[in-house]
Amino acid sequence: MLLTRAERRRGIAWGLTSLACIALFVGIAVIALLSWDAAGTQSRLFTAYTWRILCFTLWQAVLSTLLSVGLALPVALALARRPDFPGRIWIVRLMALPMGVPVLIGALGLIGIWGRQGLINGLLLTLGLDQPVSIYGLSGILLAHVFFNLPLATRLLLAGLERQPAEYWLLSASLGMKPLSVFRFVEWPAVRNIIPAISALVFMLCATSFTLVLVLGGGPAATTLEVAIYQSLRFDFDPPRAVALALLQIGITGIILFAMALLPAPDDHGATSGRASRRFDGRTLSARLWDLFAVLAATAFVIMPLASILAAGLKANLWSLVTSTAFLAAAWTSFSIAISAGLLTVMTSLAVIAGREAVADMKKPGITARSFAAMLAGMSSLVLLVPPIVLGTGWFLVLRPLGDVAHFAAVLVAIINMLMALPFVMRVLEPAVETHRRRTARLSASLGLSGLSRLWHIDLPVLAKPLLTALSFAMALSLGDLGAVALFGSNDLVTLPWLVYSRLSSYRTNDADGLALMLCLICLLLTILGTTGRKGADNG
Amino acid sequence: MADGIRLQNVELRLGGRDFRFDCTLPSGAVTAVTGPSGSGKSTFLNIVAGFEAPDRGRVIVAGKDVAEKHPSERPVSLVFQDHNLFTHLDLFTNIGLGISPSLTLSSDHRTAIAQALERVGLGGYEKRMPGTLSGGERQRAAFARALVRNKPVLLMDEPFAALDPGLRISMASLLLDLHRETGNTVLIVTHDPKELSRLADHALFIEHGQIAFKAPTAEFLDRRDIPALVEFLSN
Numbered sequence: 001m002l003l004t005r006a007e008r009r010r011g012i013a014w015g016l017t018s019l020a021c022i023a024l025f026v027g028i029a030v031i032a033l034l035s036w037d038a039a040g041t042q043s044r045l046f047t048a049y050t051w052r053i054l055c056f057t058l059w060q061a062v063l064s065t066l067l068s069v070g071l072a073l074p075v076a077l078a079l080a081r082r083p084d085f086p087g088r089i090w091i092v093r094l095m096a097l098p099m100g101v102p103v104l105i106g107a108l109g110l111i112g113i114w115g116r117q118g119l120i121n122g123l124l125l126t127l128g129l130d131q132p133v134s135i136y137g138l139s140g141i142l143l144a145h146v147f148f149n150l151p152l153a154t155r156l157l158l159a160g161l162e163r164q165p166a167e168y169w170l171l172s173a174s175l176g177m178k179p180l181s182v183f184r185f186v187e188w189p190a191v192r193n194i195i196p197a198i199s200a201l202v203f204m205l206c207a208t209s210f211t212l213v214l215v216l217g218g219g220p221a222a223t224t225l226e227v228a229i230y231q232s233l234r235f236d237f238d239p240p241r242a243v244a245l246a247l248l249q250i251g252i253t254g255i256i257l258f259a260m261a262l263l264p265a266p267d268d269h270g271a272t273s274g275r276a277s278r279r280f281d282g283r284t285l286s287a288r289l290w291d292l293f294a295v296l297a298a299t300a301f302v303i304m305p306l307a308s309i310l311a312a313g314l315k316a317n318l319w320s321l322v323t324s325t326a327f328l329a330a331a332w333t334s335f336s337i338a339i340s341a342g343l344l345t346v347m348t349s350l351a352v353i354a355g356r357e358a359v360a361d362m363k364k365p366g367i368t369a370r371s372f373a374a375m376l377a378g379m380s381s382l383v384l385l386v387p388p389i390v391l392g393t394g395w396f397l398v399l400r401p402l403g404d405v406a407h408f409a410a411v412l413v414a415i416i417n418m419l420m421a422l423p424f425v426m427r428v429l430e431p432a433v434e435t436h437r438r439r440t441a442r443l444s445a446s447l448g449l450s451g452l453s454r455l456w457h458i459d460l461p462v463l464a465k466p467l468l469t470a471l472s473f474a475m476a477l478s479l480g481d482l483g484a485v486a487l488f489g490s491n492d493l494v495t496l497p498w499l500v501y502s503r504l505s506s507y508r509t510n511d512a513d514g515l516a517l518m519l520c521l522i523c524l525l526l527t528i529l530g531t532t533g534r535k536g537a538d539n540g
Numbered sequence: 541m542a543d544g545i546r547l548q549n550v551e552l553r554l555g556g557r558d559f560r561f562d563c564t565l566p567s568g569a570v571t572a573v574t575g576p577s578g579s580g581k582s583t584f585l586n587i588v589a590g591f592e593a594p595d596r597g598r599v600i601v602a603g604k605d606v607a608e609k610h611p612s613e614r615p616v617s618l619v620f621q622d623h624n625l626f627t628h629l630d631l632f633t634n635i636g637l638g639i640s641p642s643l644t645l646s647s648d649h650r651t652a653i654a655q656a657l658e659r660v661g662l663g664g665y666e667k668r669m670p671g672t673l674s675g676g677e678r679q680r681a682a683f684a685r686a687l688v689r690n691k692p693v694l695l696m697d698e699p700f701a702a703l704d705p706g707l708r709i710s711m712a713s714l715l716l717d718l719h720r721e722t723g724n725t726v727l728i729v730t731h732d733p734k735e736l737s738r739l740a741d742h743a744l745f746i747e748h749g750q751i752a753f754k755a756p757t758a759e760f761l762d763r764r765d766i767p768a769l770v771e772f773l774s775n
Contacts, residue, residue: 002591004610363593439623442591448612453642461628 002445008358015355015376018348022379025415026386029394030250033243036397040240045247050228054248057224060138060213061206064145068202069153069195071146075298076157077187078291081282085291091299092158095151098302100527101309102480103148103211104497105516108504109305110144110216111135112312112513119304140216145209149202151302156201160194161187173280182281197263204256208249208387210483215504225249226389230486239397246390253385313517321514330499337410337495338478341417345474346467348422349429352376356430357437380426383419391416392487409488413495416484421474428473432466469529476526480519544568544725545588545693550597550607552587559583559749561597565742570719570726572740572757574733576768580749581729582697588727589695590614602692612641616693617686621701624682625670631657631681632666638685649688656684660714676707683718694719696728700735712738733773737761745769 003011044050079088098106113119114135121132134140164186172182210226217223223231225245232242282291321327359365359373383391395412399405436459444454482497489498496519503512544567552559559580565571575581586592587599590611599607602615617638625634635653636645645653657665660680670678679699686694699715700708712735719726730736736743736757743760745753747768755763764770 002611004612440626442611442618442620443623443626445591445611446589446616446618447637447641448610449637449641450612457629457633457637457643458626 002441003358003361004450007450008361011354011358011361012372014351015358015372018351018355019372019376019379022348022382022419025419026382026391028398029391030386032394032397033246033390036243037240041243041247044238044241044244050241050244050248052220053223053225053228053245054252056222057207057252060141060145060222060224061203061209063138064142064149064206065199065203067142067146068149068206069199071298072150072153072157073191074290074294075150075154076161076191077183078294079154079158080161080187081279081287082291082295083279085295091295092155094299094302095155097306097524098148098151100476100524101306101520102482102497102523103209104215104482104500105309105480105520105523106148106305107144107212107215108312108500108512108516109309110140110147112308113304114140114143119308136216137219137222138217141209141213141222144212144216145202145206147302147305148212149205150298153198153202154298156194156198157191160191164190169279169281177281179282179287193264197260200256200260200263204253204260204384207252207256210387210389210486214482214486215501225252226387226483229389229393233393233396233487239393242393243397246393249390250386253387257385309513309517309520312513313520316510316514316517318514318518321511322518326494326499327515330494330496333410333493334479334495334497337414337417338475340414341421341478342471342475344414344418345421345425346429346470348418349380349425349470352380352426353430353433357433381423383416384423388416388420388481388483389487391419392484396487405488406490406492409485409490409493413481413484413488413493414478417478417481418474420481420484421477424477425470425474428470429466432463436462472526472529476523479526480523544602545727546598546600547587548598548600550587550594550599552583552592552594554583554592557749559587561587561751563744563751563754565725565727565744567725568723569741570716570728570739571742571744572736573727573729573744573746574731574736574772575746575752576772577731579746581731581746583749584744584746585695585697585727585729588614588693589616589618614693615691616695617689617691619679619682619686619694619696619699621698624685625678627670630667630669631662631673631684634670634681635685635688638689652688653684656687657681659687659718660684675702676711679703679711680714683714687718687722690722691724693725693727696726698729698731701731708732708735709738715739731772731775733761733775745772 079085079092082088085091101109111118114121114133116132116135118135124132133143135143168186172186177185207224208226209224210230213222213224213227214230217227225248229242229245229249232238232245282288355376356373359369362369365373392412395408396405399408399412402408440458440462444450444458449458479495480497482501485493485495485498486501489495489502494502496515500512500515500519503509503515545565547561547563550559550561557580561584573581573584583592587594588601590606590609590613594607597607598605604615606614625631626637629637632653633643635656636643636649639645639649639652654663654666657663660683662668662677662680662684665673665677665681670681673681682699700711703711715726716739728735728739730739740757743755743757744751745760745766745768747766753760753763753766753769761773
């Protein structure tokens with residue numbers, strides 16, 4: 001009963017509005033898919049082609065997950081066992097970087113290292129091997145998925161290990177446990193519970209991976225559902241096939257999301273290494289060498305492609321690139337879309353939070369109110385179920401009769417980017433608002449602070465930081481995104497990632513490298529702004 | 541009697557538990573609310589403050605039925621155990637918000653704030669941030685805000701529980717001084733029998749969501765036939 005009636009009504013209204021808008025946007029896309037030439041869709045649902053695509057999508061996701069999580073485990077164990085590893089905090093921070101690098105740019109970096117002309121293959125050739133590692137096809141896709149997900153899995157596993165009480169390590173040392181016993185009785189129980197959730201998360205990311213597969217795969221033998229949808233629309237113009245594939249995609253993500261809902265969510269709170277506990281095990285030379293190898297190998301694996309982006313980018317004539325009209329136009333387009341998507345995301349999350357707050361404040365919320373609150377939470381994650389490319393396909397079909405889809409493209413991309421950022425932004429903002437309310441709600445209510453006065457004196461000074469965090473995160477995501485743009489990209493709508501991609505396809509790689517470096521730096525800057533803010537919101 | 545607190549057949553179901561309160565608290569006196577943890581002490585206070593609305597019954601504060609009123613519309617001031625101040629605002633602003641939620645303050649108001657700070661022993665602390673104060677100083681600032689609000693009823697939820705014992709005694713005497721100056725009605729939730737005997741004119745024992753016993757302090761402290769009360773007093 002902390003809100004006045006007017007405040008509660010306003011919260012419900014905000015929530016309802018955001019709910020209606022999201023439901024409408026996603027609903028129209030899905031209905032367009034379902035009602036489009038149903039017979040044609042059915043005939044394409046179970047063909048050898050879709051079957052092969054489906055199998056490859058799942059197969060590469062399974063392999064990527066096994067490799068990412070399997071290889072992350074020894075790295076996390078080694079980092080946890082070596083609290084005073086030289087430069088440990090920087091290694092842990094490095095593991096957060098790939099998440100902030102636009103996927104397309106990461107792919108460029110990987111090509112720079114693992115490609116035909118890359119460092120590794122050069123090395124292998126001088127060693128006398130004539131069969132180079134292929135960055136294209138399944139091996140390339142796996143390599144790229146491991147590059148993006150091994151660091152993520154490492155951080156989550158490390159956080160799980162560091163959440164163990166310090167006494168556990170002291171106890172295991174005083175009991176004289178050997179490394180295998182420590183693993184069996186302390187380390188494994190600590191990670192066992194979180195591995196399923198981490199695996200599900202990585203699997204989800206790999207099963208819906210678009211950009212990496214587009215750049216590194218794409219041939220008939222290495223195409224995922226997302227890329228196949230894109231190809232069906234963009235190259236073959238076969239909407240029924242795109243629709244059939246989109247429906248399969250929704251089915252797959254639905255199943256994964258359902259599985260994930262049953263697992264506890266992992267979080268990387270505590271993967272800071274600041275309050276590392278003392279470890280007395282693993283003092284033997286072989287254990288030291290093994291940990292050194294695991295950490296160095298992972299570090300090199302992550303850092304090399306990033307260094308390659310930097311090195312290749314610096315070779316380009318950055319100044320003439322920055323001042324070129326193509327870059328300026330693309331940067332303008334990208335920033336307009338990113339800032340719109342960012343502001344939309346923050347406003348929508350606040351509306352959703354206001355709606356949920358209003359219900360939480362009710363004394364006896366009825367079934368309607370409670371399902372309203374649950375729907376608000378679900379809606380903000382809807383894009384996980386209906387991926388961007390599927391949304392884009394639906395809207396492509398809706399808008400095509402109205403003329404050139406390119407006219408609406410910028411707005412569509414901004415809205416789709418907003419939906420993509422929403423689940424993550426909600427994870428930042430909702431706890432921040434909740435903590436703030438827990439501290440101030442009773443006091444504000446008793447003093448009669450409400451409306452603008454509360455917003456100005458009480459809410460904004462405290463929430464400005466998490467709001468900025470959310471905004472910069474959403475903007476980084478939008479700036480680096482190729483998925484939503486890919487369907488609509490044309491001469492009228494060139495964003496920075498699209499510019500990089502088209503330069504790449506026309507083999508003007510020098511330009512692409514320069515652009516990639518700049519885009520990468522912008523996104524990393526925004527992400528770093530985001531993550532530092534998030535820590536502040538959690539602690540303070 | 542006009543400024544007192546009266547709960548008339550108040551019933552509330554919360555988290556699967558039933559609360560039933562019916563009592564009159566004397567006006568212009570200090571009444572302590574005690575009871576075992578989870579008995580409903582804080583719920584009792586929340587009903588008076590307006591953070592919980594009763595399912596039925598009347599809540600009369602200072603002569604008006606406020607059962608349906610928002611906390612801000614009730615003639616009460618509040619002091620919690622913690623989080624009494626907005627940590628990002630200085631003391632002047634924190635206390636000023638007690639006068640005007642939109643912080644439109646006249647020069648008289650400013651003088652009143654300075655005087656209130658002076659009165660609680662924080663003279664000249666206007667620009668200090670809550671984070672730079674000790675726990676006791678923060679509670680003093682909360683008292684200063686209650687002073688400028690000038691409401692007939694002061695509700696306190698274990699206001700000294702986070703302070704060390706020596707500080708509790710000096711804070712209690714400050715509270716009593718302020719109480720005598722303003723003649724307000726004070727309701728204080730406490731789990732400390734010493735605090736109860738130090739502060740309260742009347743005491744109220746809550747058990748299982750109901751008022752088990754209510755009496756003037758001397759009589760309250762002598763009562764020996766309620767096992768839970770005896771156990772509470774022996775702490």
